[in-house]
Amino acid sequence: MVVEIIILVIAVALALLIFSPISSYIFGALGRTSTVGGTSTIQILSASGWNSSSGTIYVKNLGPNDLTISGTTDFQVFVDQKSVNVTDVSATGTWSKDSTVTLTVNLTGISSTEQHNIVVYGPQNTMTQYLYSP
Secondary structure: OOHHHHHHHHHHHHHHHHHHHHHHHHHHHHHHHHHOOOOOEEEEEEEEEOOOOOEEEEEEEEEEEEEEEEEEOEEEEEEEEEEEEEEEEOOOOEEEOOOOEEEEOOOOOOOOOOOOEEEEEEHEEEEEEEEEOO
């Protein structure tokens, strides 16, 4: 009986030793499967032409995939946590990797002489932030 218990304890210890390194590999591999094919990321390159009524935001698709733009409703822009309307997008259709899209936004009521935090939510659940300094 004692020998069986000792053998069982040794078996469990060996199983833990073997499974421990493999488990980190397995769980790591499973975590990476969600990024295979990769979700695209976007980046605000700059913001310019800001005045009391409108401004321009230049957004780049960093890839790895192309994105699809159907119009202004594909973008939500927040300046200092306040939603602003996107009035124009420079392109529709396929937004290829490494290309830039220009967003024109309505800035009524937002100072053009102060620093602002800009957040852009784009197509296919993309998001980027930018600190605007005049």
